[in-house]
Amino acid sequence: MKKFLNKTELSHHLDAVKAKGNSIGFVPTMGALHNGHLSLVEKGLSENDLIVVSIFVNPTQFDNQEDLVKYPRTLDADISLLQTVSDTSIIVYAPTVKDIYGKHIKSQSFTFDGLEHEMEGAFRDGHFDGVGTIVKRLLEIVKPDFAYFGEKDFQQLQIIKKLVELHHLPVKIVGCAIHRAEDGLAMSSRNTRLTEAHRHSAPFIYKTLKSAKVKFGTKSAKYVTEWVEKQFKKQPLLELEYFIIADTQTLKPVKRKSTKKTYRAFIAVYAGDIRLIDNIALN
Known part of the structure; x- marks a missing residue:
């Protein structure tokens, strides 16, 4: 080579x-x-x-x-x-x-x-x-x-x-497309620095994103965002930095859904001192 x-x-x-x-x-x-x-x-x-x-x-x-x-x-x-x-x-x-x-x-x-x-x-x-x-x-x-x-x-x-x-x-x-481990965690060079406990908890990020996608089908962006924030408050090893539902073209947070636009949910989470990001297409 x-x-x-x-x-x-x-x-x-x-x-x-x-x-x-x-x-x-x-x-x-x-x-x-x-x-x-x-x-x-x-x-x-x-x-x-x-x-x-x-x-x-x-x-x-x-x-x-x-x-x-x-x-x-x-x-x-x-x-x-x-x-x-x-x-x-x-x-x-x-x-x-x-x-x-x-x-x-x-x-x-x-x-x-x-x-x-x-x-x-x-x-x-x-x-x-x-x-x-x-x-x-x-x-x-x-x-x-x-x-x-x-x-x-x-x-x-x-x-x-x-x-x-x-x-x-x-x-x-x-x-x-995002390449994921079998448990759903998005592949990242930072993953190697996770402690065993944090690595065990980290798949919760993608699990929550998938649930948020389902909820976004019938609920508002505000409702879904508040729901995600509540879920992370129950996770002692994961600290949510942000969860945002945004227009895929402008990346601006959605205020009211439109059938003419595409949306994506974006998330950043600290697992100890390791910062992990992920996202998912919503429609």
């Missing part, structure tokens, strides 16, 4: 690949890979000749520096896991912070038509400036035909689609 640590060498190699008429897919990650990431890679391989997987813990999208320090870095294990999918059709790009940012580790400022102010944007200061900065930079380096993102970070997915639209980037963004 080819591995590149330098953007210049990677670009030269990919230019040669594209010159032969090959299509390139791209899966950006922060490492600590799991089966959810592999599902994105497999989707990409089914639609492209080659997949580039970036492994880079981006410092500018962490509003909590302790979280950045604790974020797992497992490059060798990540490469071994990718080799179980393909040893010849995957390229790993594992840059240093300097290779991406040079001497100045700083985000650009972005506007995404207001998408950045909802949900995660309201709770994580500067987060989507960091996301926009790194994704735009990586897309400019890799120049893929397609890029694959999981729907677990649905708000991020919508923002990246808006980024590509606003900056006229020549890539198609593909959203992929």
